[in-house]
Amino acid sequence: MLHEQELKTFVEGTTNFFEVTAQQPASIGSPYLMEGSPAVHEYTGVINISGKREGVVYFTAPKAMLTVLLMKMQENDFSHETMRDLVGEVANTISGNARRDFGRDFVISVPSVLSGEKPQIPQKPGLRSFIIPINWRSHSAKLIVSLT
Amino acid sequence: MRNSNGPAMNGSGKRFFKLMIVDDSTIMRRRIERSQHFEDLQLVGAAGNGLEALELFKKTDPDVVTMDLTMPRMDGIECIGQLVALKPAVRILVISALADKATAVEAMERGANGFLEKPFTDRQLNEAIADLMR
Secondary structure (H helix, E strand, C coil): CCCHHHHHHHHHHHHHHHHHHCCCCCEECCCEECCCCCCCCCEEEEEEEEECCCEEEEEEECHHHHHHHHHHCCCCCCCHHHHHHHHHHHHHHHHHHCHHHHCCCEEECCCEEEECCCCCCCCCCCCEEEEEEEEECCEEEEEEEEEC | CECCCCCEECCCCCEEEEEEEECCCHHHHHHHHHHCCCCCEEEEEEECCHHHHHHHHHHHCCCEEEECCCCCCCCHHHHHHHHHHHCCCCEEEEEECCCCHHHHHHHHHHCCCEEEECCCCHHHHHHHHHHHHC
16 A cells, blocks of 8 residues: 555656656645546546556646647647657656656556546556646646555 | 768768667657757657667667667667667667666666656756767
């Protein structure tokens, strides 16, 4: 199960991502325990975790937020494929950075992406999931961390 | 015209380095290409995984490679070893989110010359490439 210090690793990783990539800090809310199936946005990057820990890390964000983030990155392609690429890359970066604290046995998969009308985040039995709210400019996103 | 295992020369006798970018994210490949500011660095190709990188490497013979680690089909660590076996003088900059020291050490042991952690600024990218080309 995730401990407070471990959640802090993901909060710091998320903070760092926005500060460095967008040169504009995000406001990260207090993590809370997920109950039921969470509301997800149009695009969700998914990283499966294996090795010393098992689970999944999701980064879910609306298209409007991803569009502005792409602009801040000087990107000029705002296609569906680019949005999918970006959510995968954000999830990958935050999860990969977590190895600074979790170590190399925290094995991360290549990203997969959920998108479309109402994608469902599958619930894995026995895993407690925490939601880390992210507010950036006028947009809201979530990092969802489900780990043994 | 080419020096053996060294940078190529253009028509006016100026040396230039051939760059290959390897990353499974199209955004990251474009970002690296756009953000590097070296006149003597010429992009010769970009690949989305280690296997593609090997094929492209054989065709384009780059001097400098930026290499992601977490990729489908063949990961960056495996690919570094194979590229160095093909061309020991190649200079490889790992650009990866994997932030643990053991991974950086393994990449260097396989033959990488530098390690830049994602996320990165343009300045950090250019400093890392400059270090690589010295």
